Amino acid sequence: MIADDDPGILDAVEAMLEFGGYEVSSTSNGATVLEMQDHFPDLLLLDIWMSGTDGRDVCKKLKEQENTRNMPIIMISASTELEKSAKEAGADDFLEKPFDMEELLTKIEYFLSK
Known part of the structure; x- marks a missing residue:
């Protein structure tokens, strides 16, 4: 699942991941993930x-909940200064925008293979 309020990023990443064989859902509101009762994604960007x-x-909220604690979360931002706070929030990894799609795919493959 991709949660980003930039429609360009949602479209591009969703298309690339689907081309790579992944089933992808997206939302422009990160709180949508918190409202899910079941069928959580295998990974959250x-x-x-x-x-x-x-x-x-x-x-933080996802990492505190028993049913989503182990879901890998890769946080993204245009600011490298936010990497530390992303990790402090419990993110498993961080990517700076604009990111290389190959790097994203490598990270996704890594977390899904764990």
Whole structure:
């Protein structure tokens, strides 16, 4: 699942991942993931700054819940200065925008193979 409020990033990453054989869902609101009752994604690509939602808060809440604690979360941001706070929120990894799609695919493959 991809949570980002930038439609360009949602479209591009979703298309690339689907081309790579992944089943992808997306949302422009990170809080959507918190509202899910079941059928959580195998991995979450989560933007830090979204309108109305701080991805770090979403990440913290997901990592506190028993049913989502082990879901890998890769946080993304245009600011490298936020990498430390992303990790402090419980993110498993971090990518700076704009990111290389090959690097993203490598990270996704790594976390899904664990």
